[in-house]
Amino acid sequence: xxRRVFVRGRGAITPLGETWPASRDALAExxxxxxxxxxxxxxxxxxxxxxxxxxxxxxxxxxxxxxxRRAADEAWSEAQQRAEPExxxxxxxxxxxxxxxxxxxxxxxxxxxxxxxxxARFGEEARGLATSVHAAAVSPxxxxxxxxxxxxxxxxxxxxxxxxxxxxxxxxxATQAIRLGLCDVALAGxxxxxxxxxxxxxxxxxxxxxxxxxxxxxxxxxxxxxxxEGAAFVVLSSSPGDEPRSEIRGAARxxxxxxxxAPDPTGDGAERAMRGAIEDAGxxxxxxxxxxxTSTQLNDAVEAAAIRRVLADALSDVHVGAVKGAVGHxxxxxxxxxxxxxxxxxxxxxxxxxxxxxxxxxxxxxxHVVGAALRKPVEAALVNAFAFGGANASLVVSRCA
Amino acid sequence: xxxxxxxxxxxxxxxxTTAGLAGRGLGRRVLESSLPLPSEIAAPAPSRPEDVRQRxxxxxxxxxxxxxxxxxxxxxxxxxxxAEIGAFFGVGASGAEMDEVARLVAASMEDGRFSLARCGxxxxxxxxxxxxxxxxxxxxxxxGAILEGLAGPNAAFFSRGTGTVTALEEACAAITSGACERAxxxxxxxxxxxxxxxxxxxxxxxxxxxxPAEGAAALALAAGAxxxxxxxxxxxxxxxxxxxxxxxxxTGVLRDTAVPAAFDALEDQPCDVVVLAPxxxxxxxxxxxxPEVLEAEHAVDxxxxxxxxxxxxxxxxxxxxxxLLAHLDKPRALVLSAGPDGDLxxxxxxxxxxxRSSARPSVAPIDEEGA
Numbered sequence: 049x050x051r052r053v054f055v056r057g058r059g060a061i062t063p064l065g066e067t068w069p070a071s072r073d074a075l076a077e078x079x080x081x082x083x084x085x086x087x088x089x090x091x092x093x094x095x096x097x098x099x100x101x102x103x104x105x106x107x108x109x110x111x112x113x114x115x116x117r118r119a120a121d122e123a124w125s126e127a128q129q130r131a132e133p134e135x136x137x138x139x140x141x142x143x144x145x146x147x148x149x150x151x152x153x154x155x156x157x158x159x160x161x162x163x164x165x166x167x168a169r170f171g172e173e174a175r176g177l178a179t180s181v182h183a184a185a186v187s188p189x190x191x192x193x194x195x196x197x198x199x200x201x202x203x204x205x206x207x208x209x210x211x212x213x214x215x216x217x218x219x220x221x222a223t224q225a226i227r228l229g230l231c232d233v234a235l236a237g238x239x240x241x242x243x244x245x246x247x248x249x250x251x252x253x254x255x256x257x258x259x260x261x262x263x264x265x266x267x268x269x270x271x272x273x274x275x276x277e278g279a280a281f282v283v284l285s286s287s288p289g290d291e292p293r294s295e296i297r298g299a300a301r302x303x304x305x306x307x308x309x310a311p312d313p314t315g316d317g318a319e320r321a322m323r324g325a326i327e328d329a330g331x332x333x334x335x336x337x338x339x340x341x342t343s344t345q346l347n348d349a350v351e352a353a354a355i356r357r358v359l360a361d362a363l364s365d366v367h368v369g370a371v372k373g374a375v376g377h378x379x380x381x382x383x384x385x386x387x388x389x390x391x392x393x394x395x396x397x398x399x400x401x402x403x404x405x406x407x408x409x410x411x412x413x414x415x416h417v418v419g420a421a422l423r424k425p426v427e428a429a430l431v432n433a434f435a436f437g438g439a440n441a442s443l444v445v446s447r448c449a
Numbered sequence: 450x451x452x453x454x455x456x457x458x459x460x461x462x463x464x465x466t467t468a469g470l471a472g473r474g475l476g477r478r479v480l481e482s483s484l485p486l487p488s489e490i491a492a493p494a495p496s497r498p499e500d501v502r503q504r505x506x507x508x509x510x511x512x513x514x515x516x517x518x519x520x521x522x523x524x525x526x527x528x529x530x531x532a533e534i535g536a537f538f539g540v541g542a543s544g545a546e547m548d549e550v551a552r553l554v555a556a557s558m559e560d561g562r563f564s565l566a567r568c569g570x571x572x573x574x575x576x577x578x579x580x581x582x583x584x585x586x587x588x589x590x591x592x593g594a595i596l597e598g599l600a601g602p603n604a605a606f607f608s609r610g611t612g613t614v615t616a617l618e619e620a621c622a623a624i625t626s627g628a629c630e631r632a633x634x635x636x637x638x639x640x641x642x643x644x645x646x647x648x649x650x651x652x653x654x655x656x657x658x659x660x661p662a663e664g665a666a667a668l669a670l671a672a673g674a675x676x677x678x679x680x681x682x683x684x685x686x687x688x689x690x691x692x693x694x695x696x697x698x699x700t701g702v703l704r705d706t707a708v709p710a711a712f713d714a715l716e717d718q719p720c721d722v723v724v725l726a727p728x729x730x731x732x733x734x735x736x737x738x739x740p741e742v743l744e745a746e747h748a749v750d751x752x753x754x755x756x757x758x759x760x761x762x763x764x765x766x767x768x769x770x771x772x773l774l775a776h777l778d779k780p781r782a783l784v785l786s787a788g789p790d791g792d793l794x795x796x797x798x799x800x801x802x803x804x805r806s807s808a809r810p811s812v813a814p815i816d817e818e819g820a
């Protein structure tokens with residue numbers, strides 16, 4: 049008998065709001081935060097837009113940490129959980145931060161400054177540069193450690209690095225940890241702060257970013273994703289509390305084992321993840337899907353086809369939304385943000401729309417929520433997160449009876 | 450997590466160290482002190498066409514990972530049903546190849562200063578369009594999974610020690626829960642990347658005896674096996690208190706945690722072999738009398754021989770322990786890893802049929818072309 053995993057708190061800081069309620073309200077109106085990048089010069093860059101968090105943040109060694117703290121504080125505060133420190137776990141989806149250009153430049157110069165990196169010369173001359181590389185700025189584990197210290201958690205502290213699936217995968221890991229009895233309470237979620245030159249350079253060169261500067265998942269005009277940033281966290285517990293509202297019923301992770309950047313065109317890995325989560329959930333009626341929906345040509349078409357296969361006849365009672373149209377793609381934080389949207393559907397009956405979607409691609413035909421949010425009772429919702437490299441994570445969350 | 454019965458069978462392993470890519474023999478080499486000192490590994494060069502293509506997009510750690518995954522799969526003879534095999538790895542900060550970064554920076558200079566505008570115009574063209582993928586940590590797992598067709602349950606845990614132990618814990622949970630029947634688990638990393646080295650220097654680890662190294666190891670776990678080389682009997686991560694803002698605990702605190710942790714992991718079973726993997730001098734001092742406390746006949750400090758390769762270290766220590774059980778013909782080993790993340794990983798391993806085999810472990814030499 050698996051232990052049940054209840055959702056007790058949630059928090060988010062997004063380009064649309066400083067809190068989850070503020071973000072949710074903006075999302076429900078169909079608003080989008082995508083706009084020109086202003087905090088560094090993007091002249092010549094293949095994509096020059098992003099969804100940035102415009103709100104002032106506490107000073108921190110790293111922007112990811114500042115974002116994560118805000119979302120985690122909100123979730124922890126709502127949850128009001130009390131447990132022995134060793135029974136509290138922290139599960140964070142995060143990728144490595146990047147050293148600043150100044151640091152990379154200094155390292156490069158110390159190693160000769162040419163187009164080849166001279167490791168021997170670096171070894172002799174670059175030690176003195178050590179102070180310019182801040183540990184917290186490059187280590188993803190620093191975020192989980194800092195959050196654990198902040199809430200007094202002494203149970204499992206894990207950092208899951210599965211690119212765009214990291215945030216959802218962290219919630220999967222937290223669910224499993226509670227089910228296995230490794231902890232009773234878990235702070236779980238993800239953070240991404242990828243509106244930076246390296247990300248725009250890397251993904252821009254790859255052709256993955258929207259040249260038009262629009263994030264419009266499943267739309268016929270989609271031409272790539274838009275980089276975003278933010279953090280989303282939930283507090284999970286083995287205890288339902290006085291008025292349990294929702295619980296995680298199903299979780300699964302798979303690999304495509306197909307390609308570094310492209311999804312398996314058959315959608316096999318995505319399909320197995322969804323089927324795995326639904327099978328794990330047992331008898332539930334899915335009423336809402338928060339899709340991965342990146343606004344890239346292939347990903348959206350493959351995901352839409354996989355959703356149609358998995359839900360089949362049940363699709364007539366389902367609605368689909370994809371939050372990246374509104375807040376861009378947070379990479380490691382994206383799946384956790386999607387999870388919050390799914391929670392809203394089961395707890396409040398609020399099915400959030402796909403911003404930017406005006407003309408659905410026939411190849412992506414699904415019962416999309418377009419324009420503004422739709423209200424309807426939802427018993428259970430499915431969340432997808434699929435990553436570069438082929439890692440897939442799906443979750444099923446349901447309303448408590 | 451304590452596994453039922455004898456534990457979860459380990460059917461194969463593969464390691465990449467300064468001694469080369471090998472399945473067995475690490476224990477004997479360590480006991481004989483015949484391992485080359487920790488240094489840059491001359492990893493075998495890619496030979497298959499798909500390896501050659503993909504290697505260009507891999508970080509060094511990703512290539513290491515792919516090599517040990519293949520080694521473990523070959524030894525396990527898992528040629529069929531690979532899509533159902535799980536993969537759980539501890540991975541490091543997957544630094545981009547510095548040549549790539551250096552080219553980008555060099556092409557972005559204007560009047561002796563770095564220019565973002567010039568980076569946009571010319572820096573971008575100077576590097577591989579896919580270099581962004583070298584810096585994504587999960588690619589240390591995904592490259593190998595793609596090359597070998599592994600498509601089951603999975604996770605990549607950022608690790609400077611215990612993340613890799615968590616990977617083992619999740620792999621065991623995936624198998625015992627029925628999510629998969631077979632899984633590869635391990636770690637791959639390099640502490641020799643310039644940014645990582647600078648980071649370790651800044652944090653004071655190098656001054657305190659951390660010997661930076663690189664390597665990888667993978668174990669193949671199965672729900673059942675007729676003649677496994679060993680068993681995972683127990684696996685657990687212990688959080689260790691540390692002063693506010695400090696990355697690692699004080700020596701005394703680590704010691705005070707390690708002793709009960711060891712007994713907890715062993716659950717009062719005797720232990721013949723202890724393998725320690727302390728990141729440097731303070732952690733070594735905290736763990737050094739543990740073998741005596743446990744009345745273990747044999748103790749090995751893996752980090753003295755293999756150095757500290759961050760996410761790879763615990764997995765290499767497990768491989769070393771399994772080999773020692775075979776070489777010394779002993780039934781049970783405890784592996785304690787205390788990496789630069791400050792926490793403690795405890796894994797109890799049982800001997801399989803290796804020790805009773807007439808074929809003694811041997812070290813496979815590195816292919817000369819790859820050396």
